[in-house]
Amino acid sequence: MTMTKNDFRVKFPLWNIALYSILMIWAYSVVYSADMLFTDFAGVFDGEDGINLDTIAVLSFFAGPLLLIIFFIAYFIQLNRHNENNPNNRMSAFSLFKPGEFIEFDELFSQVTQNASKKVYVFYSQMLPLVVLLMFFPFNRYVFIVAILLLIIIQNLIYYRHMRSFVSH
């Protein structure tokens, strides 16, 4: 068997990046909606036209779910295609305890997966204290959500680059 860079398991971190990017877009409207709810819609009905809403939040509110639906349709198509082509290495749609990007079908790839995970560990051990530092400042909650989602996106990029360097040989 040859693992190629187009294998779904190798590309899995890119799917994670796409998902978290969409969640980042949607989170803007979710935070905005929560702010409205918890402040009893203060300022929303004060505008000259009757309703005063943040245009970006309204766009995010509708674009987020739409993009999520498109994402999951594409994801399940790719997942089914992978499982049909690799009946011995099937992946489940939602695996909590074994992330889809873990490739452990032989001992080299088990070691590569361990090394990639080690890189991610080092990344988090360096970046999480900086996120704590960021939280001392009185920014909007959305900033903290974006910071955490960015960490997850960078984590997946680190993982993907490491795995890809091995399958490219």
Next chain:
Amino acid sequence: MLRNRVKELRARHGFSQSELANYVGVARQTIGFIERGEFSPSIALSLRLAKYLEVRVDELFWLEGEDDNDKK
């Protein structure tokens, strides 16, 4: 560093990397990394490789610094 004769013996048997990988149940890349000395296989995989290449394990793998000529 672990040295080996996997590439030489594979060629002698007329196996491609993919064929040998299928015989021993690993990815093609794994054979490539072993041949270049960039990955040290487990004892189990070494035994499987030795079996398919029809040599003893100590004829297939040895530590750098040992007499390389003895292996040829």
